[in-house]
Amino acid sequence: MRDETRPTWATDSVASPTAAAGEQLTTDSTGPDELAEMRQPPARLVTIIALSVFISEALVMLLLAFLPPFSTLFEALLDSTLLVALLSPTLYYFGFRPLVQRITEHKQAEEGQRKALTNALQATHALRANEERFRTVANFTYDWEYWVDPAGNHIYVSPSCERITGYRADEFAQNPNLLKSIVHPDDQSKIIVHNHAATETGEILPIDFRIVTRSGEERWIGHICQPVHSEDGRYLGQRGSNRNITEHKRVEEALRQRNRELALLNRAGQELVSILDLDQVLVNILEEVRGLLDVTASSIWLVEPPFPSQGESQGKGLVCWQAAGPKNELVRGWQLAPGQGFAGHVAHSGQSLIVPDAQADERYFKGMDQQTGLKLRSILTIPLLVKDGVIGVLQMADTKADRFSATDLALLEPLGASAAIAIENAQLYEQMRQDAETKSVLLREVNHRVKNNLTGIMGLLYTARNRVMVEDQATYRSTMDDLINRVRGLSTAHDLLSASGWAPLRLSDLAARVINVSLEALPHDKHVSVNVLSSSARVTPDQAYNLALVLGELTTNTAKHTLAERDTAQITFQITLNDRDGIVCEFRDDGPGYPKDILRLEHSNVGFDLIQNIVRKGLRGELTLYNDHGAVAVIRFEAQVRD
Structure with a gap:
């Protein structure tokens, strides 16, 4: 017998726990229409469920009102997918499947919006952080940075421009020509050329120029700029950087000034000395x-x-x-x-x-x-x-x-x-x-007196010779001629030294002068050809006096013996200068040569005794005599004057 107080859909269509354990519920007698009717919840049950939900919500609201510490927990519980998951089987059981799906879809949409909103908020925070970071880098740069668009308007000017120029960043933004107007008048043309070159070539061009600040102070600016392009190649203007290099320029100018001063001191010192x-x-x-x-x-x-x-x-x-x-x-x-x-x-x-x-x-x-x-x-x-x-x-x-x-x-x-x-x-x-002028005057006076004395001696010798000639004493006459020639040779050397200021004489000049002077007393029908080879060898005044006597004696000897039987003769004088032998003088004539007793030094006369003594003691040298198509005398001595 069927209980009228229980709904048929609750007993006939759902297996009880006992039936699930082994009992088979027979439904063969129930048709499809009846099953459909049984699956539809009665209106009374729907009303009861709705009333229960309303009462539950009211209780929840009361709990939220009177239990504030737990309000957040309840709100999260009611608003969470966990609550939906817990209620879904129950709602499913009672036939609210569409409602469950709508609630699930709604919660999923809300979750997607929440994630999108969270991502957007995170992106906004990151963008703000990056913007703050880049603004800090740009605004707190020590140099004066700026960016102008292709039309010349300032897109960005760093605040440091005020510290350098006295003008604020907004003043540069409002007046695109402000930068040009504060450039020093003497540097305006330089800036025009620079801007033209930078625009035309696109090169990174550094330049130094002066500006006049708001306070009227003159400052040096180290400027560098380059063109700015987007990723797709569009020209976006010029990016510039200006640095205050006034102190650097002052140090640079001070260094240049110091270098000029040092160069001046060096040059002045050399010139003055x-x-x-x-x-x-x-x-x-x-x-x-x-x-x-x-x-x-x-x-x-x-x-x-x-x-x-x-x-x-x-x-x-x-x-x-x-x-x-x-x-x-x-x-x-x-x-x-x-x-x-x-x-x-x-x-x-x-x-x-x-x-x-x-x-x-x-x-x-x-x-x-x-x-x-x-x-x-x-x-x-x-x-x-x-x-x-x-x-x-x-x-x-x-x-x-x-x-x-x-x-x-x-x-x-x-x-x-x-x-x-x-x-x-x-x-x-x-x-x-x-002092030198005084000494020169004294020297000229001494030279004059010495020359006068030598001339007086020669005059006395000539007088004595003339007296001997009158008495027809040939030996005395020859002796007097020799004395006259010797004094004449000394006088010749004295004249040359006096003319040179008593400086070293070229030996070839001295030899030519002494030999020719010694031959001046020859008879008119007698002639001697003299060939003195030029040389750079020089001798001191003492050596010059000694050589004048030696050359005079050798010349007199040639004139006596070579011209005794003929009217002409030849004299050759050659000088060799080397480090090993010093100065080597070769006196050569084309006469009969030296006698054997002279060559063997078994016999000598006054002239050769004088020559040997002068060479050994005066010149500290060596004398060699030999015959080679005439008489040859070789004199070796030390060179005391070096070039």
Whole structure:
């Protein structure tokens, strides 16, 4: 019997736990229509379920209201896929499959949107972080960076532009021509050429130029730029970087100035030392100083007399030997008393002096302004020191106050040292020149007297010979002729040495002169041909006197013996110079030759005794005699003059 209080779909269509264990539920008597009817839930059950859900939601809301700490947990539970998963079998069981599918699809769509939103938020955060990072890199760069579009408008300007130029970044953005307007007028053309080249060639071109800041300060900018292109090759403008290199330029200019100063000191030192004319030395010093410091006036004051002994300069006055600048002709030749003016003070103390304002210093010599009309303010004076003390001062003056610094002093003191040496050298040279001129006058006087004495001796010998000739004594006559020839040879050597300033003589010139002079007394019907081969060998004055006597004796011997039986003869004189033998002289004639007793040194006369003594003792050499188609005499001695 069927229980009317239970729904038929709950007992007939669903197996009970007992049936699942082994009992078979028979449905053969139930048709399809009945099964469909049984599967449809009764309206009463739907109402009950809906009411249960409503009551459950109300209870949940009450729990959420009165239990705040658990609200988050409940919200997550109700909103989670876990709750859907727990309720799905129940809803499925009661026939709510479409509802479950819609809820699942809705939750999946919500989950996809949530993930997409999360990804979008993460991408936004990453983009903001990258933007912040790049903005930090760009805005906090020390150099002035910018980017201009193809039309010349500033897309970006780094804030550092204000530190460099005094103008803000927005001012450059609002005024595209602001950068061009602050370029120094002297560098405008340089910028135009640079911009044209950078645009035309696309090369990365560095350039240095000056700008004038908002405050009017002049600054150097190191600029470099290059074109900007997109990935697809579109031209996006120019990217530029400007760096403040003012300090670098100052150091660079200071280095160049220092190099110029060192080069000037080196050149001035070489030139000053090489010049021995005092006035030229002083002019060069002043020109170098004025060119180096660009001062109004400069002058050199020397102690009188020009050669003070140690400490003596302190009691001597000064005289202006040279001056450069306005009215220099009025200053040149001025004299200052000992200790007068800044120049006198430095000459007395031997210490350099810098005066920032001469008009306020009681030591200033007011006569300078009165005479020149210049109101000098800055004075720099350095002493010119040598071994024996102060020989003068070098002074620079300018009409500007506080013109000179310790740097100028450090630069000028080495120049002053070179100038002092140059002045001392010039003074010593002048003294030596005067001494040499005095000695030259004395030497000329001595030469004149020696020549007169030799001439007097020769006159006495001629007188004696004439007396002997009258008495017809041939031996005495020959002796007197020999004496006359010897004195004539000495006189010839003396004339040559005097003409050369007693410098070493070329031996070939001496030999030619002595041989020809010795033959001047030959009779008119007798002739001797002389051939002296040229040589670079030179001899000292002592050697010249000895060789003059030897050559005179050899020439006289040739004239006596060769021309005794004929009217002509030949003399050849050859000189050889080498390191092993020194100087070798060969005297050769074409006469009968030396007698055997002369060659064996078994017999000698006054002439050959004189020759041997002079060669051995005077020349410290060696004499060799032999015959070879005539008489040959070879003289060897040491070369004392080396080229």
